[in-house]
Amino acid sequence: MTMSRSGPVQRSVLPIPDGRSPTPTAYDAKDPEAKFPPIAPLRPPAGAPNVLVVLLDDVGFGASSAFGGPCQTPTAERLAAQGLKYTRFHTTAICSPTRAALLSGRNHHSVGMGGITEMATSAPGYTSVRPDNCAPLAQILKLNGYATAQFGKCHEVPTWETSPAGPHDRWPTGSGFEHFFGFIGGETDQWYPTLVEGTARAAPWGTPQDGYHFTEDLADRAIAWVRQQKALVPDKQFFLYFAPGATHAPHHVPKAWADKYEGRFDHGWDRQRELTFARQKELGVIPADAQLTQRHDEIPAWDDTAEDMRPILARQMENYAGFLEHVDHHVGRLVDALEELGVLDDTLVYYIVGDNGASAEGSLQGTFNEIISLNGMGELETPEFLRSRLDQLGGPESSPHYAVGWAHAMCTPYQWTKQVASHWGGTRNGTIVRWPRGVRAQGELRHQFHHVIDIAPTVLEAAGIPQPTLVNGISQEPMHGTSMLYSFADGQAAERHETQYFEIFGNRGIYHKGWSAVTKHRTPWQTVGDVGIAFDDDKWELYDGARDATQAHDLSRELPDKLHELQRLFLIEATRYNVLPLDDRSFERLLPEVSGKPSLVEGKRQVLLPGMGGFTELHIVNLRNCSWSLTAQVVVPEGGANGAILKIGGHIGGWSFYFKEGRPTYCYNLFGITRSYIRGTRAVPAGEHQVRMEFAYDGGGIGKGGNVTLCIDGAEAGMGRIEHTEPLAFGSVYSDVGRDGLPHVTEDYGSGDNAFTGQIKWVQLEAGEDSHDHLVPPENFVRMAMAKQ
Structure with missing residues (x-):
């Protein structure tokens, strides 16, 4: 709350200082001269929009029907028809880094999130600890008068701070969100979630037998929160971050949603790639002359799978498709609630369909209970075992994940999947923007290159809020992202985000003015990957985006000078943003005594x-x-x-x-x-x-x-x-x-x-x-x- 003041509010220093209290000029409050300006609650600038950011989990570019995929997402299609579809929007290829980058507007290594929190080290780019000079978007908006809330997944808390004992400084309510309901960590059971409200444990309202499902609960909670906000403080704008655990494993969904897809994937993942590719061209989300990339040898062909496994594999994809449609449905309920409140058209909506590419962490054959394969005992899941539990797949008795082949198909038309930051299959995610007051166009495509670090500066520009120079007395690192506002009105505008590095687990790349140079250092489902191969021995590839939108034709041999130019640029960017030293260690990064991170539990x-x-x-x-x-x-x-x-x-x-x-x-x-x-x-x-x-x-x-x-x-x-x-x-x-x-x-x-x-x-x-x-x-x-x- 601020006192009345003359002139504009200065918002570059946060918290905004209170106005100077006038000196009393009267002895008695009843004296007509004893008048003071009314107390003025802090509010965002006039015309600032409400903001809704929806971030789904583990959805590849080729999954959603809005971008040509086989999984029906009518809410995404509806929002796109009323707004814009961004076809070259990028994430970091994995969870924690994408979320940290989105919420800070800075590159993930610069906010200490070079990998997932569990693999943090003491190196500056990998600590999992956001530095104080990188205030997150939620904090900036709150200090400018926004109501702020997060619902869903938070995987940005350092592991040694995740217990009930805290500290809670880097939990959502310590990072600018006034309200949080969801879970801390990378995944949760959708039927029996590990819930937190604020910083305290919460409980689901019922059991699966009662009809409970986490995604539905999240939507209910978010709708209740926004209704209360608009009922009690209708003149106060809100920032609502809705980040459900779907469609991360375990792929849990009511059976009726999976049954809607019965028989639709019997043709297998190779044919699905072809069907999706054709549909993407029809929609214009890839160019008409684009080429479908080849399936790598590490991924089995559908025709090479055993006959007795195919019904099991097909059901895995039916279950996943139902899961994605189910979460889109509940996003739609939230959008409907905003419309019923009469605030939807005054809301800047970002619908980001995935925090990275589709997950290839479910093994080559998929799993009924991912805990079995994660414990290294996948041999227990024989075809007979899987077949006997097929009717339970996706239900409370299961903890399923689909096979690698489906993950690859869900990243059509690109190479590779989640974790592979080098290639678009790991980093390109369809994104939709709707904001009638700021986006006049409806149903149009935008092909400018953008990245998840562009969200925060876009929101601030749309709200008329400057990036702060000081927050809580600490000088701030400018945001690294580029506002997307310029592209809202002009689909032909020259792109402004011209350079972007990528790096996760040694998979790395650089984009610069249409060109990309990339190298894959590790394969996701081979968990020790290429450890032991020197970074200098990695094979780099070169792609010309102006002529090859899908990274199908490697030009590294034809244009070695161009490749070297981009490799040098990667090193420059890596030095600038704390990527170095590159770290391809795996097991060692989990050990506090090696990695340098604190240990949560000591002794025996x-x-x-x-x-x-x-x-x-x-x-x-x-x-x-x-x-x-x-x-x-x-x-x-x-x-x-x-x-x-x-x-x-x-x-x-x-x-x-x-x-x-x-x-x-x-x-x-x-x-x-x-x-x-x-x-x-x-x-x-x-x-x-x-x-x-x-x-x-x-x-x-x-x-x-x-x-x-x-x-x-x-x-x-x-x-x-x-x-x-x-x-x-x-x-x-x-x-x-x-x-x-x-x-x-x-x-x-x-x-x-x-x-x-x-x-x-x-x-x-x-x-x-x-x-x-x-x-x-x-x-x-x-x-x-x-x-x-």
């Missing part, structure tokens, strides 16, 4: 106390591939106790230690396929007691089994065996002391309350000294980390 022992909750497996001591124990000090009431002491994981993998009919019980859930139960031989009597579970690991490798012993007050009270364990992770599911929240690990209790009916004084976890983590192949760790972005 941890004590948890009653009332603690909302943490994930990431936030507890590592209990994998070793012997370990859980000890709990409890008070049992008369008549015995029931309910959970502690669980880690959920329905697709995890373990739970709890009381059942007064007896201590341990359940190990292996990928949702089998559940092993070790039950106490006697009940724990009333009073204070110590219960303990000891797991004696077999050793000899990772993912092995072991013997379980249950004890009451130090005396043995049950034994059993676990034949196999999950070697790496169970996925991101909330854990609480004294409760097994949804989704449950065990089937011993239903969806009702399973809180411990006695009193828990403390729970201690202790890992043994016989860890076999050194036997875990580095690519397995990388696969797990890379899937969570």
Whole structure:
């Protein structure tokens, strides 16, 4: 709130200083001379629009029907018909960097996000920590009088700051958003999401059986927020950032949406590329003379797939298409709500169809439960296994991802996919702009080159807000993006974003005035990629965008001087924006002792106390591939106790230690396929007691089994065996002391309350000294980390 002042508001220094209070000129407030200017609430400049930015997840250029793809997206088509379609808009090729670049207006390495947060290092371009001299768009808008809210995915918080203990400075509400509802991290289960409101854990309103789905909940929350804003402060503009987890894996969608596509992909991914390519030419989103790039040898041909796998592979794509149409439908509900409120035409809408290319992280055959393949045990998913669960694909029992071939097809007409920052398949995402007051044209195409860093400066220019020179007393780095406003009115205007570097995991490229020079250093589904190949030995390719819109014809041999010119330019840009030193390490970047990032959990022992909750497996001591124990000090009431002491994981993998009919019980859930139960031989009597579970690991490798012993007050009270364990992770599911929240690990209790009916004084976890983590192949760790972005 600012005091009245004469003259224009100075907005280059934020927060905007309050106006000087006038000196009193009267003794009595009733004196006619005792008048002061009214208090003027801070508002954006006159004519500033509301802003809605929609960012989908893992959608390739060739997926949405708005850009020629097979997945129906009527909301995207509707907005495009009333606005503009940008056919050469780019992201960074992966999640965290794209989001950090969008929200800051700066190149991703300059805001410390050279990779996903899980692979942060202490190098300036890779810390995952946004520097204070790069204030994000939400903060700038809030300090200029906008109401701000984010709904959906936030994967920009450093991993060591993601626990309930914070700090929360880099969570959305510490980065300019007054309200946040969504999840922190790379992905979440759409049926059982790990939700946060503000900085506190939140719970879904129901279960899948009740009709709950995360995307629908997000849309409901966003609609409720904007309705409240316009009801209570109708003269205050809003910035609404809607970033659902769809269509990132797991591909969860109500079955009816997938069934709409039954039989539509039986022709396979190679034919789908041809069909999409033809449709893209009809729509004009690629030039009439464009050529379809070749499928690389690393990606199998559809005709080479096994006959018994084809119905499974086709269903994976049906499920994905339903997922994309489903999220577009709920974006449409949000747009409808703005229209009903009468504010849609005063809203600058950006609909960015994907934060990178389609994801090729689902393996060459796809998966029913991605946790199986991420743990390096994909051999469990035989054709028979997949076929037996085909009707459950996409439902709450699954955690699916489609095969690499479909990801490639969803990036038509370009080479490669997500993670490959060198080629357009990884970085080109269809984008739609609608703003009737600022965009007179309807249904037109825009072919100027643009990048996600252009969003923030465009919004500020549209709002009449200058880029600040000082924020909270800190001099600001100018935004690196170029406003797109010039192109709104003129489709023939010369493009102004003339140079842009790209780099993710050593895949790198440079665009300059129509030309691009690129080199792929790593293949997404081969998680250790080309590690060991020197950067100087990478093969660079050269493309002339004026004659080759799809990067189909490599000119590096014909024009070596032009290639060298662009390679030098890449190094100049890389030096300018903190890209150097290039880092193609994989496993090493996950290790705090090597990467230089803080460790969230130290040592082999941890004590948890009653009332603690909302943490994930990431936030507890590592209990994998070793012997370990859980000890709990409890008070049992008369008549015995029931309910959970502690669980880690959920329905697709995890373990739970709890009381059942007064007896201590341990359940190990292996990928949702089998559940092993070790039950106490006697009940724990009333009073204070110590219960303990000891797991004696077999050793000899990772993912092995072991013997379980249950004890009451130090005396043995049950034994059993676990034949196999999950070697790496169970996925991101909330854990609480004294409760097994949804989704449950065990089937011993239903969806009702399973809180411990006695009193828990403390729970201690202790890992043994016989860890076999050194036997875990580095690519397995990388696969797990890379899937969570």
